[in-house]
Amino acid sequence: MSFKVRGIVLPEREERTFWIDGDRLxxxxxxxxxxxxxxxxxxWLLPGxxxxxxxPGTEAVAVPFDDEVLRKQLLEHRDAGVLLIRTPxxxxxxxxxxxxxAxxxxxxSAGQWLATPGRFFPGYGRDITEAELVQAAVEESAASSGWCKIIGDWGFEDPPVPIYLLKAAIDAVHANGGKVAVHCQTADGSRNAVLAGADSLEHGMHLDPGLIDQMARQGTAFVPTMSVFAAHEKAAREREPSPRRDWWLTGWEALPANVRAAHEAGVTVLAGTDSWPCGTVATEVGQLISAGLPAEDAVAAASWRAREWLGLPALTDGAPADLVAYADDPTLDPAVLAHPTRIILKGRIVA
Structure with missing residues (x-):
């Protein structure tokens, strides 16, 4: 059985007709x-x-990775119209x-988290010494989809991974054809990630805005995961005052302005949800809009721009047959993203 789809394609806003040939448009x-x-x-048609x-793969910190949970959470993504994910x-x-x-x-994927001593939940990723970081980064990127993920900092008062070491790991992965995502929430950790040439800065809660132009110049993407922070804001404000509480709130309150400034400077800002439940990227799009991104750019951050960044085309001849249809224009009303009328993945109708 072959299929035919017709609608207004975003971002071009042109009415097009596609025939699905196997897993290709x-x-x-x-x-x-x-x-x-x-x-x-x-x-309206989006490329997934x-x-x-x-x-995906676990439902709580320190709970073992489980194949059945992985499948369940991937299906939650799919049923929300999320047809491509990166697991950093x-x-x-x-x-x-x-x-x-299919x-x-x-x-x-980016393999296992790479955690040097004291910089992650013990035993939750791949625990390594600082001396092992460079080789481990190359190994994880080679064993995955070309990405690896380094935990660049952790405790708000603790030192980040030294910049010379982080740069050595990133350079080694780049020399091997891979890319590096860096977890960073402290000011020092974010600075080191940018100066070391990370391909993506994950969270960046205390990012120095003075580094944004360098991010734009060197192509470091910004994945602020705003929705997971927003979900914890109320609980954070209700805690007893403490240095950690104040640090967290200061970072959260500064994040929207940094996200907006990054976008205006030409940094690729992308949508990521970080935590559970899965299939909630539409919520992250809403957070990006609340930070000041134009609605079309926020939708792009969770669709065609993100696909291009990960090496896949949008809705063009020969592109993967991944497509989500909506009754209304999601760039005018992003709430529409939560209500797809048709989902086609790898040439198959799944909803």
């Missing part, structure tokens, strides 16, 4: 066009939503069966 109907079943006729910072670190490497399963979203 085609603009040429081919000889069997008359037999194609029309499964989308009108509305993207969550560039999500950790996991408690275990993403197993090969995920890529082989019902699951496409995954770009």
């Amino acid at each position: 085609r603009t040429d109907p081919g000889p069997d066009a008359g037999a194609a079943e029309t499964v989308v006729d009108g509305g 939503l993207v969550d560039v910072h999500t950790h 670190g996991s408690a275990a490497r993403i197993p090969g069966w995920v890529d082989e399963d 019902t699951l979203p496409r995954v770009r």
